[in-house]
Amino acid sequence: MIAEQTMTTAEIAQRFNTLAKEGNWNQIQDELFAENAVSIEPPGAPGLQSAEGMKAIKQKAKDFEQSVEEMHGGYSSDPLVAGNYFAVAMGLDATFKQMGRMKMDEIALYEVKDGKIVKEQFFY
Amino acid sequence: MIAEQTMTTAEIAQRFNTLAKEGNWNQIQDELFAENAVSIEPPGAPGLQSAEGMKAIKQKAKDFEQSVEEMHGGYSSDPLVAGNYFAVAMGLDATFKQMGRMKMDEIALYEVKDGKIVKEQFFY
Numbered sequence: 513m514i515a516e517q518t519m520t521t522a523e524i525a526q527r528f529n530t531l532a533k534e535g536n537w538n539q540i541q542d543e544l545f546a547e548n549a550v551s552i553e554p555p556g557a558p559g560l561q562s563a564e565g566m567k568a569i570k571q572k573a574k575d576f577e578q579s580v581e582e583m584h585g586g587y588s589s590d591p592l593v594a595g596n597y598f599a600v601a602m603g604l605d606a607t608f609k610q611m612g613r614m615k616m617d618e619i620a621l622y623e624v625k626d627g628k629i630v631k632e633q634f635f636y
Numbered sequence: 637m638i639a640e641q642t643m644t645t646a647e648i649a650q651r652f653n654t655l656a657k658e659g660n661w662n663q664i665q666d667e668l669f670a671e672n673a674v675s676i677e678p679p680g681a682p683g684l685q686s687a688e689g690m691k692a693i694k695q696k697a698k699d700f701e702q703s704v705e706e707m708h709g710g711y712s713s714d715p716l717v718a719g720n721y722f723a724v725a726m727g728l729d730a731t732f733k734q735m736g737r738m739k740m741d742e743i744a745l746y747e748v749k750d751g752k753i754v755k756e757q758f759f760y
Contacts, residue, residue, distance in 0.1 A: 589716055594725035594741040597759045601718035617718040621743060621759060635721045635745060 518627035525591040525598035528622070528629075532588035532600065541570060546628035553634055559611075560634075581607040596624050642751035649715040649722035652746070652753075656712035656724070665694060670752035677758055683735075684758075705731040720748050 519527070524544055531540045551563045551572060559579070563572045586604035603617035618636035622629050643651070648668055655664045675687045675696060683703070687696045710728035727741035742760035746753050 592713055592716055592723060592725040592743065594727060594743045595760050597743040599716060599723040599725070599743050599745070601716040601723070603718060619716065619718045619721045619723050619745060621723070621745065623759070635747070636719050 520627075521596050521598060521624040522593050524624050524627065524629065525593045525622070528598070528600070529588070529591050532602070535586070537573065541566065541573065544629050545569070546625070546630045549628070549630050549632070551632050551634075554636060557634075557636070579608050579610065581609045584613070598622050598624070644751075645720050645722060645748040646717050648748050648751065648753065649717045649746075652722070652724070653712070653715050656726070659710070661697065665690065665697065668753050669693070670749070670754045673752070673754050673756070675756050675758075678760060681758075681760070703732050703734065705733045708737070722746050722748070 528540055528544060531537075531543075545566060547566050548564075549566060549569060551569045553560045553562050560572065560576065563569045584605040584607065586606075587602060589601040591598040591600050599622070600620045601617065602620055603615065605613070605615045607613040616636060618634050621633045621635065623631040623633075652664055652668060655661075655667075669690060671690050672688075673690060673693060675693045677684045677686050684696070684700065687693045708729040708731065710730075711726060713725040715722040715724050723746070724744045725741065726744055727739065729737070729739045731737040740760060742758050745757045745759065747755040747757075
């Protein structure tokens with residue numbers, strides 16, 4: 513029997529970084545998130561809302577994808593890792609069906625517990 | 637007449653980085669923080685508490701300094717900048733008068749408005 517090793521925060525951040533730079537956000541959710549993870553948007557943010565649990569988080573991602581008419585560009589920085597947290601600067605340039613073309617930049621902060629991301633929080 | 641230029645978030649982050657690497661935290665507060673800035677610690681964090689306004693934030697810094705018996709080391713990473721925010725990984729290794737020697741690492745997140753830091757929030 514081979515015991516499954518719990519990934520460290522640095523290992524999670526590294527895997528996140530590899531997948532984010534491929535734009536593989538679905539795989540990040542499937543592979544790195546805990547089932548009861550929460551996703552926190554800023555209070556009063558237009559459009560996106562906080563979500564609790566992977567079912568709601570995946571629905572949120574799907575709603576976002578469907579709101580986009582055309583994606584012009586995006587980026588995700590290398591992560592900063594400290595303790596059980598890692599932070600990433602990310603952004604996108606997209607034309608939305610309802611709002612036209614917008615650029616946005618944000619700090620995304622991830623909390624890791626028992627080898628899974630249990631919280632993502634966006635600051636913009 | 638020369639108009640005073642409002643510093644951008646990237647400029648604030650760069651100046652913060654220079655001063656942090658010198659360990660000049662008092663100068664960071666004096667030069668870069670807004671008078672009504674807030675400092676947020678994690679809910680339930682032992683020891684340190686959140687503070688509102690520069691008077692309370694400076695008192696908090698003073699209390700922290702006085703709690704330290706000996707500082708063995710510390711670091712502050714280069715900042716990640718996105719929109720009105722920047723994030724830094726930082727840590728220290730210190731012997732505290734009450735608690736003995738401890739190492740800690742955290743993500744510190746700064747929000748900038750009108751060329752000043754209006755919020756610092758620590759994640760650990």
